[in-house]
Amino acid sequence: MKSGWLFFFMLISMASALGQIRTAGRNLWGRDEVKHAAIGVCVKNVETGQIVYEHNPQMALRPASVVKLLSSALALKREGDSLTYTTKFFYTGEIDEGRLFGNIVIQAGGDPTLDSKYFPKACFIDSLVSKVVNLGIKRIHGNIIVETEGEPASIPGSWPWEDVANYYGALYHSFNYRDNTYTINLKSGKPGTQTKIVSVVPSVPGIKLRNEVMASVKNVNDAWIYGGPEAATLLIQGMIPANRSSFAVKGAMHHPDACFRAELEKRLKEKGVLLDKQRIEEGERHALLSLDSPFLKDIVYYTNKNSVNLFAEALGELISPTDYARTVKVELSHIGIDSCGITLKDASGLSPANAVPAEVFTDLLIWAKGHLSDAFVSSLPRGNVDWGLRVYSDHPVLRENVIAKTGSMSGVRALAGYLKNQKGETLAFTILVNNYVGDPVKVQEIIRDLLKDIADK
Structure with missing residues (x-):
């Protein structure tokens, strides 16, 4: 009889806590910034799967970078922690008295x-230059050939035009270098005057830059690059702080x-190795160097x-090089997650x-906790440690107890991860807010x- 009463009181307690959270949620969603927003929330107990709190959990909303949870978790599921990529280097022809008659x-x-x-420890181009120099090569009577050069860039059709030329819009290729990012260093003078380009590192062959960035009295970083992958001229517009000797604006390579x-040609020349760029038919290949990437984890x-x-995007290519969206839905269905929305x-x-939908990410987080290695959870930013969670975890009850992936774009703030409550229970949560107004903070x-x-509950 006592056990029956205990169970009854536990149910009452749980219902009371859930009611308090729902009341708090309604009060929060009534604030000016979000009262007209689309909001999806799903919080579940990781161990039991029980719903702790939800608000439109099945509404499909823009997740911004929280969507990386799908590509990272499913790539680890399909390929494991220890997958590596291999890049191979060869020389063709023969080396004779310091001359390479080949490519x-x-x-x-x-x-x-x-x-x-x-x-930074990989030092890819340093390794290649050292290998060429150690072979005693002083002159190359051929070319440097990247086998995949000329492959068309694949741009997701829905990427905003204003994003494509900036560093975060770097496209994934078969051959990638320096995070496919270059830096334009600008010098600014008095407020209201036009800035000047000091340097571009690394150089971007065949591309002209039209600089219209102005110096501002405000301490702002509001300079953006515009232009597509095949554009011969890229436009830089916006503002940077005044009186800076060097201010970095990063673009997509x-x-x-x-x-x-x-860059390889420049580095070889600095080591006394000249490149003739003659057209030489490819002969027998000789192994020069083979480099493995870091582990997938x-x-x-x-x-x-x-x-x-x-x-x-590289992880997405691992999951499917031809139909990422369909494959993700199939993978989710296989692990029991509804992918219809x-x-x-x-x-x-x-x-x-x-x-x-928020519930998709929450269910994925619950599945990942039980089926993936620690590599997945370890990849999530940590409260009181990582800068991106500084606002989200700014309370004593959260600082050491929240790890989560953030997501943001215009009108979107999103967060999904794990939360340890005051009872010591681990909760999986997702909060997606779309079309808010006012201050994102x-x-x-x-x-x-x-x-x-x-x-707290």
């Missing part, structure tokens, strides 16, 4: 990390093979921790046409306050 050939393997800033060849780490769109246009979340604070209320 340097690069066989791309899809590695997105070649000379990436996230993996749409032809990484051409940028790599130009390490690529996933930076995909989520730093929200690297290039890496996410999903629209996917890319693997990184840059597309504003993506739409995913206020929206982040609303999301934080909801998490605080949930953690």
Whole structure:
């Protein structure tokens, strides 16, 4: 009899806590910034699967970079932690008295990390230059050939035009270099005057830059690059702070093979190796160098921790090079997650046409906790540690207890991850807010306050 009463009181207690959270949620969603917004929330207990709180959990909403949870989790599911990409280098022809009568050939393997800033120890181009120099080559009577050069860039059709030429719009290729990113260094003078281009690193062959960036009295970073992958001229517009000797604006390197060849030629010349660029028929290939990428788990780490769109698109290619959206839905169905409400246009979340219900991410997080290695959970930003969660975790009950992937674009703030409540239970949560108005920090604070209320109960 006592056990029956205990169970009854537990149900009453749970219902009371759920009611309090629902009341708190209604109060939060009535605030000016979000009262007209589309909002989807789904919070479940990881161990039991029980719903802790939900609000439009099946409404398909723009998730922004939270969509990287799909590409990273499913790539690990399909390929495991330890997959690596391999890039191979050859020389053709013969070496005679310091002269190579042949070409340097690069066989791309899809590695997105070649000379990436996230993996500085790899030193890809340094290794290749050293190998050529150590062979005693002083002159190359041929060319540097990237086998996949000339392949058309594949741009998700829904990516905004204003994003494509900026660093976060870097496209994934068979051959990738330096995160497919270059830096334009600008010098600014007095407010209201036009800035000047100091340098472009690395150089971008065949591209002209039209600079219309102005110096501003405000401490702003509002300079953007415009132009498509095949454009011969790129336009830079906007404002940067006045009186700066060097201010970096980062662009998407749409032809990484051409940028790599130009830099390799420059580096070889600095070492006394000249390139004639003669057309030489390819003869027998001789192995020069073979480089393996970091493990997939390490690529996933930076995909989520730093929200690297290039890496996410590479993961999407692993999942399916031809039909990513359909394959994701099939994979989700296989693990028991309803995929009917999903629209996917890319693997990184840059597309504003993506739409995913909050419950999909929450159920994926629950599945990942039980079926993937620690590599997935370790890739998520941590409260009180990672900058992106500074507002979302700014409360004592949250700081050490929330790990989550953030997502943001115009009118969107999204968060999905794990929360440990005051009872020590682990909850999987997703909060998607679309079409808010006003200060985005206020929206982040609303999301934080909801998490605080949930953690307290």
